[in-house]
Every structure is written in structure tokens, then in C-alpha cells.
Amino acid sequence: MTAPIPFFDGHNDFLLRLLKTPASREETWLGTAGRGHLDLARMKAAGFAGGLFAIFVPPASDGPPPDFKALMADPPYALPMPPEMAHPQAQPDALAMAGLLHWMERAAPDDFRVCRTVAEIRAAMAQGVIAGVMHMEGAEAIGPDLDALYLFHDMGLRSLGPVWSRPTIFGHGVPMAFPGSPDTGLGLTGSGLDLVRLCDELGIVIDLSHLNEKGFDDVAGVSSAPLVATHSNAHALCDSPRNLTDRQLHMIRERGGMVGFNFATFYLNVDGTADTGTGWDVMLRHLDYLIAQVGEDHVGLGSDFDGCVLPDLIGDVTGVQRLFDAMAAHGYDAQLIAKLARENWLACLDRCMN
Template identity: 50%
Template sequence: MTQRVFDGHNDVLLRLWQRDRTGKRFLEGGDEGHVDLLRARRGGLKGGIFATFVPDPPRAPPERRPGGTNGPVDAPLHGSLSRERALDVTLAQLAVAFRVERTSGGEVRICRTPAEVAAANAAGAFAMMLHLEGAEAIGPELDELEVLYAAGVRSLGIVWSRPTIFGHGVPFRFPSTPDIGDGLTERGVALVKACNGLGIMVDVSHLNEKGFWDVVRVSDAPIVATHSNAHVICPVSRNLTDAQMDAIRDTEGLVGLNFATFFLREDGQRAAETPLSVMTRHLDHLLEKLGPRGVALGSDFDGALVPAAITDASGLPNLVAAMAMAGYGEDLIDAITYRNWLDVIGRTQRIAAEPSGTAASPGG
């Protein structure tokens, strides 16, 4: 039987918004990108956290990721976005998700809770949980957050690698510490508290280090990095230091292993011929720092170059085989590939439901 997988991060909605807003290509399959329903079935992918992401406006450099495959990388920090454009694009990408659900004949469900994911999977349906990668669509009063929550968003990255009214994203640099730039703004602190109150998971994957420690100080909920790796192995600014992982562990949070070779390899190269043993090295380190409940997958499918040994969602069993080869038992593998995400989402939502006076307050 193929191992079940619930994945913590993909950019499928971005690809569909760019290429096929009907979502047909997701339902019917094709060679494009990394994830569609057919390849998900072949790979055991039962669902995941689907990000909305607003690319830089056309006048800026066209590539989402900094280019070049050789030598040190020092990409400039991306410019900030207008809220109007961010909200337009975010709603358009969410619309693609809802269109996919509506036209899927029950095969895809947008899920808001771990129980809904479990129920969808039990019925043989694919589970999508919605995420905002960067909060540029949200204004200072946080009204958009309330509406996006009502639309099903249950996970949010305060920033992508860009400055916003909430904080400062970490630029892509290799080799580099993640300690680049200032921490959260007052509005960023309010956003974290509002997410805590609503039970929206707060994702620190694109946050710089000062912002990270601000989230640790402010948040009541488990802290997650949906798609980041170990800085001690691959010293890119987007990865987490051991001290950051210790802090995540203290919140009973979680780190999702990013499959992007740029965040995996010691030499920081983008190279498809990256062995899966590099991924299990990161997993070993994450497990050592975070424990068996604090590690999961965050593929970055459709947003990054992944090892050829995986290629796309249908190749997930190869990663599972590499984990078994590395000595991971069945129960640990199931925790990493499936259960841990649902558990941490559940913990986040339960904390929000507790009558502790941290209920969502209007913005400001």
C-alpha cells in the first residue's frame, strides 16, 4: 500500500491561476508542474496546504525565485505590493480552488479542520487546506483576515520574502544567516494575535530572524515553518538555525521539510540530480531538534526545483522508501508524512477555542 501523505506547502494555485483558471488541468492531469489529482493518487498524496501567492507585478524581475544556479546568491529584497493587487490575486487564486472543488464531483474538498481532512480522505477525496503566503491582501484593520477566514483560510505566512505593513521577509541569500532586517511591526504583532484568536496557523517560513523571535514572544499557538530546512546543513537565509528549531519545539510546533534543492544542498545549488540521502540528512537533524511529532513534509511542489528522484507528486513513494532505508519505522513515517500536520493544526485550533481572553480582536 502506498504511504499516505498530507503535505504542508505547495504553489499549485499559483500555477493554475497562471495557466488554467478553470482548474481542469488539476482534475484531469497532465505533464505540467508537480501536482494534479492523478499524480497525487499515484504518489499517495491525500491532500495538503495550498498556498495563495502574489507574484511581483510584471515590471519587476519576472522570476519568483532568484535566478542562477552557481555561486553565492544575494538576491535583492523584493519590493512591496499594493494591497489592491494582492487582494485581487489572492481572491482569484482562492476562486480557482473553489472552482476545482465545485467541479470535482466530490473528489476534492476544501477542508477547514483536521476532522474534515480525515473525513475527506476516508471518503476517498483529496483534501485542500487554504494558506496565504504573505499577508499583503490584508489591511491594517484586519477585516480581510476575517473574510478570508470565513472563506476557509486556516494558515498564513505573515510575510513572503518582501517587506509589508506587518514585517520583513527574509531575502534569498546563500550563504547567509536568516538575521537580515527588522522584526514585526505593531500591526504584525496584532496580526499574529488575531490569527491565534481565529485558530489560523502562523507560518514563519519566509520571515527573517528578528521577526521569528517576535512571533515566538507574541504567539499563543504552536509555531510552524511550513517549508524550511536545517541551516546547519544548508546555510541559506531561508533555513532555520538550531536555536530557532529549539524555540519551535518549545511551542509544540512543527517544521515541514522543503524539497527545493536550493534549501537542501550544502552547496546551495539548484540541481535536479540531488540525492534523496540529503533529504533524510535534514530529516535526521529536524528529528533530533524537534522530536518525532515536530517534523513533517512541506514539498514546495510547483514552487521550486525538486530532486529528480521525486520529480513530482507521483514520486513521493521514493522519498518514503529513502526514509525506510534510513531506518525510520512505519509509525514514524506515517507521523512525518501525514499525522503531524493534522495534529498541529488541531492544537492550533483548540487553543483558539479555549476561553482565555485571546479571542480575535478587531485590528488596529
């Protein structure tokens, strides 16, 4: 049997599933029931060599949480933005998820390692150990004085999105809407500009994936680092505000940045639907377009595993090798597939992380 192509993934929401699932964390991480998109056994079998693991605090709710997948399944839609969440409200779940990432290492020390540098990522991958990098999707857990950023950085935080799709004290996210433009309002606040500067100082990647267009431009104007969108697709092919315009893609190319190709059907299909019958042709059209706009050295994977509706052809983490087979059949050679699978991410993180 041919060994799987090792890959690095720019975004997943496994930590939230680990926090919220009614099953035990041991069963969710170490079990073989095959629930969700990720667990240790499937990741090892699928060639998942490393990735950014998101800390994401979901919207507060008095009742059951909103089912965004169902609400977004039948475009057009324009969901109300969840309200701003204060950092004392967000910090407990954020700290719990940071702790869970470290617990994952303690529970499987021979198979999983929390990494803080690209040298550590490469060393883990060379030893067949999955490299986990802490990411934060929405910076609500960081207060206005920014002191908590130092603590999360010490815990391993190396990538941060200032916003999810709700306002924060740092800026404004794009709405959950289709169709729509990312040009939806105000950019970063003064605190947001300070957050970007401190992230640059600490070597923390700023993730642009959920920022609106003015916020994107503000990051580009303040940060000296490469511009990175961990899990976004091409707005020209799917008119979602979560996707990137040609102008944004060209800015990412010019700054030596990175786009993580998102597997979410909402951001792939031209009509914005959650159609799980999405074919390889749709996925490869986005990849072709991203490569044409950004360059083959600046595109990788940003699956959104455990946070989205996937095409049935992918299904879960074990479907990534089928995507690589489809890339090869489409004409991508082995060198390009290796770049898209892992090398571009590692090179970009090397340019970003201290």
C-alpha cells in the same frame, strides 16, 4: 500492488500555477498531461491525502516576471528584495486564487474538498477525498485594518505567513541570498503584532518559513500557539536564510510546533545549488537532523511543489512514495514514517486551528 502511504503536505504553489498557466484550468487540474508537479490524477495515484494550498501573489513587473529559479541557480547570489506591495494591488490575485481553490472542489466534488477543521480533514481522508486547506504566503492582501482577514477566514483560510521574501506592512522576509543568516533586520511592525493576535483568536496558523529571525522571535513572544514553519530545512546543513537555525528549531520543539521538510534543492544542498541530482543521502541528512533537533513528533512534509526545483529522484508528487521507500531503507520504521507522512501535521493543526 501495495497501496501508497497517504500523506499530508505542508506547502504547495499549485494555485499560482492554476492562475497563471496558459492552459485551461480544467486541463491543469483535471487533465493528464503531467505538467508541473501536481494535478488531481497524479495526486490521487501518489497518496496525496491533503495539504496546505498557498495563495501567493508574485512580484509585480512591467515585463516578464523574474525567473528566480535561474537567478538562484549559481551561488553565491544576493537578489534585490522585491518592493512592498500594497493590499489593493495584491487582493485581486489573492481573491482569484481563493476562488480557484473552491472551484477545484466544484470541479471534482468526489475527489477534493476544502476543509476548515482537522475533523473535516480526517473525514475527507477516510473517504478517499483529498483535503485542501487554504494557506496564504505573504499577507499583502490583508489591509492594515485587518478586516479582510475575517473574509478570508470565512473562505477557509487556516494558515498564513505574514511575509514572503519582500517587506510588508506586517514585517520583513528573509532575502533570496546564499549563503546567509536569517538575522537580517527588523521584526514585526505594530500591524504585524496585531495580525498575529487576530490569527490566534481565529485559529489561523502563523507560518514562520519566510520570516526573518527577529520576526520569528516576535511571533514567539506574542502568539500562544505552537510555532510552525510549513516549508523549511536546517540552516546547519544548508546556509540559506530560508532555513532554520538550531535555536529556532529548539523553540519550535519547546512550543509543540512543526517543521515541514522542504524538497527545494536550493534549501537542501550544502552549496545552495539547484542541482537536480540531489540524492536521498542529502534529503535524509536533513530529515535526520530535523528529527534530532525538533523531535519525531514535530516534523512532516512541506514539499514546495510547483514552487521550486525538485531533486530528480522526487520529480513530482508521484516521487513521494520513493522518498518513503528511502526512509524505510534508511531505518525509519512504519510508525515513524506515518508520523512524518501525515499524523504529525494533523496533530499540530489540531493544536492550532479552532
